[in-house]
Amino acid sequence: MNANIHGSNLILKTVLEVRDLTVSYGKVEALSNANIKVGEGQIVTVIGPNGAGKTTMLSAIMGLLESRGKVDFDGTIEGVPVVERMVARGMNLVPEKRELFGEMTVEDNLVLGAFQRHRSGHRDHAQTMEEVYQLFPRLKERRSQLAGTLSGGERQMLAVGRALMAKPKLLMLDEPSLGLAPLIVREIFRIISELRRRGVSILLVEQNARAALQVADYAYVLETGEIAMEGPARQLADDPRVIEAYLGLGGKHQEMLST
Numbered sequence: 001m002n003a004n005i006h007g008s009n010l011i012l013k014t015v016l017e018v019r020d021l022t023v024s025y026g027k028v029e030a031l032s033n034a035n036i037k038v039g040e041g042q043i044v045t046v047i048g049p050n051g052a053g054k055t056t057m058l059s060a061i062m063g064l065l066e067s068r069g070k071v072d073f074d075g076t077i078e079g080v081p082v083v084e085r086m087v088a089r090g091m092n093l094v095p096e097k098r099e100l101f102g103e104m105t106v107e108d109n110l111v112l113g114a115f116q117r118h119r120s121g122h123r124d125h126a127q128t129m130e131e132v133y134q135l136f137p138r139l140k141e142r143r144s145q146l147a148g149t150l151s152g153g154e155r156q157m158l159a160v161g162r163a164l165m166a167k168p169k170l171l172m173l174d175e176p177s178l179g180l181a182p183l184i185v186r187e188i189f190r191i192i193s194e195l196r197r198r199g200v201s202i203l204l205v206e207q208n209a210r211a212a213l214q215v216a217d218y219a220y221v222l223e224t225g226e227i228a229m230e231g232p233a234r235q236l237a238d239d240p241r242v243i244e245a246y247l248g249l250g251g252k253h254q255e256m257l258s259t
């Protein structure tokens, strides 16, 4: 699956290709025939207002929701995804609600992130944990603290760190900046860039369109379950429709101006 994707001059390997992905909740179609691609080592973002279907899209790609369409991941035509297989093959999702084990320590939460890898015979979790601690020194300082007592920013760092323990090829992040103070948001986006530098491909769902378009290579705008626009992130950031709806002062979706 090598292709000149996303108008890049480089020939990138396609890590993820989603075709005609459709999800219905009862009679309501929350995602309609969505097509997206992520190239190896790219950050691709999906922006859009509340209720557009962003979380639904990530959950369906991960195999957590029933869907129609195709999800090809890392060279294998998957058809409808199944979550255990996706994790085993290197896909990982950091959900919007973080979903940590609050009664367990930071370190135990990290160890759990390596569970699937351990089960398939890998014994490198100590080294991976050091890499995670290098990325998030704050987690190292708090390794013995219960996850339930962490601050919002630390919880997000732990959620990302735990996902990294699985050494994912593709990391999907659902609104990592949600509810965090501007300084922490900046730190989270710095880490997202650093992960790309380390070769992780990233699919980033964000309401903070400004920050997401700054960090991403390519972007999709999802509105009421449909891909309304797409293009290189810099190009979309300059598009009058995107500026009006998502970036400009007085834009339609004020909640996105959180930083």
Ligand SMILES: Nc1ncnc2c1ncn2[C@@H]1O[C@H](COP(=O)(O)OP(=O)(O)OP(=O)(O)O)[C@@H](O)[C@H]1O
Pocket (backbone or CB within 6 Å): 025, 030, 048, 049, 050, 051, 052, 053, 054, 055, 056, 057, 207
């Ligand atoms: N389990 C469910 N049952 C029924 N409808 C649902 C369910 N989950 C989501 N929806 C609906 O599907 C639509 C898309 O929701 P989704 O959470 O995917 O949007 P989103 O873009 O992630 O929104 P937000 O930015 O607010 O998290 C919404 O109208 C939502 O109310």
